[in-house]
Amino acid sequence: MGAVDGAARALGIAPGMTVTKARSLAPELAVVDADPEGDLAALGRLALWCGRYSPFVAPDPPSGIWIDISGCAALFGGERALLKDLHRRIAQAGYALQIAVADTPGCAHAVARHVPAGRPITIDPGDQRKAMSLLPVAALRLEGGQVDGLRKLGFDRVEQLIGTPRGPLARRFGRTLHQQLDRALGHAPEAIEPIFPPEVPRCRRGLLEPIATPEAFGRVIGDLVSDLVGQLVQLGKGARRLDCWFHRVDGHAQAIRIGTAAPTRDAAHLAKLLQGRVDQVEPGLGIEAMTLVAPLVEPLGSSQADLARAAHKEADIGALVDALTNRFGPASLHRAAPRPGGMPERSVASVAALDRGGGARWADDLPRPGRLIDPPQPIQVTAMLPDHPPAMFVWKRKRYRVIQADGPERLHGEWWREAGHEALQPYAVRDYFQVEVEGGGRYWLFRLGDGERTATGPMTWFIHGAFA
Amino acid sequence: MGQPAVIADLRSRIAAIEGVGHRHAAVPFGIPPVDRQLPGGGIATGALHEIAGSTELCDDAAATVFLAGILARIEGPVFWCLRWRDLFAPALDLAGLHPDRVIHVEAGSDTNVLLAMEECLRHPGLAGVVGEVAKLSTTASKRLQLAAESSGTTAFVFRRASPADTLAEGTAAVTRWRVRAAPSLSLGIPSLGRPRWDVHLERVRGGEPKSWIVEACDAQGRLALPAQLVDRPAQAEERRIAS
Numbered sequence: 001m002g003a004v005d006g007a008a009r010a011l012g013i014a015p016g017m018t019v020t021k022a023r024s025l026a027p028e029l030a031v032v033d034a035d036p037e038g039d040l041a042a043l044g045r046l047a048l049w050c051g052r053y054s055p056f057v058a059p060d061p062p063s064g065i066w067i068d069i070s071g072c073a074a075l076f077g078g079e080r081a082l083l084k085d086l087h088r089r090i091a092q093a094g095y096a097l098q099i100a101v102a103d104t105p106g107c108a109h110a111v112a113r114h115v116p117a118g119r120p121i122t123i124d125p126g127d128q129r130k131a132m133s134l135l136p137v138a139a140l141r142l143e144g145g146q147v148d149g150l151r152k153l154g155f156d157r158v159e160q161l162i163g164t165p166r167g168p169l170a171r172r173f174g175r176t177l178h179q180q181l182d183r184a185l186g187h188a189p190e191a192i193e194p195i196f197p198p199e200v201p202r203c204r205r206g207l208l209e210p211i212a213t214p215e216a217f218g219r220v221i222g223d224l225v226s227d228l229v230g231q232l233v234q235l236g237k238g239a240r241r242l243d244c245w246f247h248r249v250d251g252h253a254q255a256i257r258i259g260t261a262a263p264t265r266d267a268a269h270l271a272k273l274l275q276g277r278v279d280q281v282e283p284g285l286g287i288e289a290m291t292l293v294a295p296l297v298e299p300l301g302s303s304q305a306d307l308a309r310a311a312h313k314e315a316d317i318g319a320l321v322d323a324l325t326n327r328f329g330p331a332s333l334h335r336a337a338p339r340p341g342g343m344p345e346r347s348v349a350s351v352a353a354l355d356r357g358g359g360a361r362w363a364d365d366l367p368r369p370g371r372l373i374d375p376p377q378p379i380q381v382t383a384m385l386p387d388h389p390p391a392m393f394v395w396k397r398k399r400y401r402v403i404q405a406d407g408p409e410r411l412h413g414e415w416w417r418e419a420g421h422e423a424l425q426p427y428a429v430r431d432y433f434q435v436e437v438e439g440g441g442r443y444w445l446f447r448l449g450d451g452e453r454t455a456t457g458p459m460t461w462f463i464h465g466a467f468a
Numbered sequence: 469m470g471q472p473a474v475i476a477d478l479r480s481r482i483a484a485i486e487g488v489g490h491r492h493a494a495v496p497f498g499i500p501p502v503d504r505q506l507p508g509g510g511i512a513t514g515a516l517h518e519i520a521g522s523t524e525l526c527d528d529a530a531a532t533v534f535l536a537g538i539l540a541r542i543e544g545p546v547f548w549c550l551r552w553r554d555l556f557a558p559a560l561d562l563a564g565l566h567p568d569r570v571i572h573v574e575a576g577s578d579t580n581v582l583l584a585m586e587e588c589l590r591h592p593g594l595a596g597v598v599g600e601v602a603k604l605s606t607t608a609s610k611r612l613q614l615a616a617e618s619s620g621t622t623a624f625v626f627r628r629a630s631p632a633d634t635l636a637e638g639t640a641a642v643t644r645w646r647v648r649a650a651p652s653l654s655l656g657i658p659s660l661g662r663p664r665w666d667v668h669l670e671r672v673r674g675g676e677p678k679s680w681i682v683e684a685c686d687a688q689g690r691l692a693l694p695a696q697l698v699d700r701p702a703q704a705e706e707r708r709i710a711s
Contacts, residue, residue, distance in 0.1 A: 317571075317591075317593075317594075319591070320588060320591045324573055324588075327583070328573065328574070328576070328584065331574075332573060332575065333572070333573055333574075334572055335567060335571055336557030336570065336572065338558075348556070350572075356568070362558040362561050362562075362567075364561070364562060367562075368556060369559060370530070370532040370533045370555075370559040371525055371528060371529040371554045371555065371556060372554050372556040373554065374554065389658075403651070404652070404659075405658065405660070406659050434660060438651075439650075439651065440649035440650040440651040440664060440666075441524055441526030441527065442649060442663060443526060465529075466524075466526040467526065467559075468529050468530040468532070468559070468563075468649070
């Protein structure tokens with residue numbers, strides 16, 4: 001038996017058994033011939049797919065994939081969101097998986113294989129030692145002989161290894177033992193050789209002298225971008241994402257990644273976006289080669305010189321949106337669009353900044369405040385039930401006397417929310433009043449409930465916004 | 469050369485020395501008493517303007533809609549850089565600023581808002597860039613003013629919750645406006661009339677400060693003077709200035 005699934009493991013079947021023995025435990029067992037080459041190829045394909053999360057992926061046969069997510073989480077709205085998305089998508093594809101994130105490849109490798117949590121595990125920066133110490137020594141990616149030898153000597157857990165003088169152990173098991181330990185704890189560097197999809201536009205510059213200054217990086221980036229744009233022109237494509245690799249003298253590789261809102265071949269624009277990220281690179285002793293890859297390209301027709309001013313304007317916004325997105329993150333840039341819904345706080349949807357809306361607008365006959373107080377704040381109100389507007393209200397310990405008022409505008413909760421129950425629930429009816437207080441300020445107040453039946457709400461008052 | 473021509477010539481020469489934005493057009497309010505007060509006859513494009521409400525939320529809301537009304541009358545996309553998340557887009561639409569034209573940038577802090585504004589101001593072809601901040605230093609305002617001048621894009625710094633009685637520090641902004649809600653006309657029925665604002669032009673480069681009571685933006689972003697002020701005989705206005 002090479003590998004078993006969860007149901008088989010529950011029956012007591014383990015890898016390493018003979019098929020006959022397994023069949024004796026579970027006669028109806030389905031056995032499939034092992035296909036190591038096929039598995040390896042599939043792992044490679046899955047690793048390439050993981051390139052959507054990071055430029056830095058590598059298969060780790062027989063059953064692992066490295067993904068270097070440093071600096072990539074922002075594109076997905078944070079590390080947690082990235083992990084959640086990764087877990088969901090791979091699990092949906094039918095794979096059983098365990099994700100672990102740590103500062104070092106060794107630590108992530110060990111935790112992912114020896115802590116079957118089910119959900120993604122994150123080891124906080126600097127906590128490798130704490131995370132590793134209780135794991136078995138086999139978690140250090142040692143050779144079989146070393147693990148057995150350590151067991152015989154009474155070493156079961158990594159913490160015992162950390163606390164023992166190195167000399168005698170090194171004489172017996174060789175240098176690789178402590179090398180693996182140091183790699184897992186982050187005392188020694190470990191390089192992972194990333195893989196690239198076969199036919200993506202890519203170019204590389206080897207450097208005669210290692211470079212380490214942002215200015216020098218900027219010049220090489222300029223050269224690389226113009227090479228890459230040449231390739232893109234031939235393919236008739238525009239780049240949506242670019243990864244720039246910095247190969248360090250000590251074998252480490254780091255990457256910076258930029259995204260664009262629309263496919264582009266504008267060399268100056270792409271170079272500027274990349275140069276804005278150069279400060280994330282730690283040059284160490286120097287960079288000896290740089291590679292620029294365009295992992296995501298989209299068709300982009302060749303364009304003539306922009307004669308129409310309108311076309312020019314659009315291009316300008318695209319570049320500006322890219323610059324702002326790469327600085328503040330994709331979630332921070334949006335346009336507002338109407339969303340059908342009953343309650344004001346749910347009537348505004350965020351859409352991507354460059355999406356052309358269909359010209360949809362909100363109803364123009366209902367008053368809506370310029371500033372929304374979200375969530376609405378409770379206020380004390382003097383008002384006559386059922387339908388009179390407030391005569392006075394107290395908000396933030398300040399007393400406002402109402403001079404004139406308009407309303408009510410009755411809003412119901414959406415029947416399709418909360419599995420269709422919200423409309424039946426209490427608190428689903430709000431009566432909105434626009435009131436003008438002494439001095440001319442206008443506020444938006446509402447009462448929960450229709451003023452007559454307590455089933456519709458507790459008749460408490462809230463302030464929800466301020467008008468012009 | 470007649471006397472008015474001489475004065476106009478001198479004015480333009482002084483303006484050229486001061487670098488006041490005569491290179492870019494101005495967007496008039498369409499209200500002669502207001503436009504007369506502004507050099508160029510309106511809100512100068514390609515320049516920095518400051519707008520404030522007060523510590524009351526309703527005044528900030530009034531200033532927001534005042535600003536949306538100005539931007540509604542300028543062609544092109546608008547970048548609205550936010551530090552707080554209380555801007556309510558439907559109100560901008562009601563003032564004539566279509567939601568498709570506005571891109572919200574949630575920058576998160578004063579520093580980031582100013583950074584985002586400067587980035588936007590390098591790009592010509594925008595109707596305007598709005599930044600909501602708590603404080604604006606002189607240096608930052610100079611940077612924004614220079615960026616706005618060179619690209620021709622209009623910049624608006626919206627100072628949120630700015631106390632009315634603070635001594636305003638000098639900034640490079642061409643105009644500084646303070647907009648506050650004013651009591652509206654009673655309709656005599658249980659309903660509300662068109663809102664009114666107390667618009668105070670606190671500072672204007674090459675002009676005199678002044679304040680007006682105006683009626684709020686309509687659906688095209690246009691302000692109006694209250695009817696009884698428009699219909700008032702001209703002498704009344706003159707006498708008030710003289711006294």
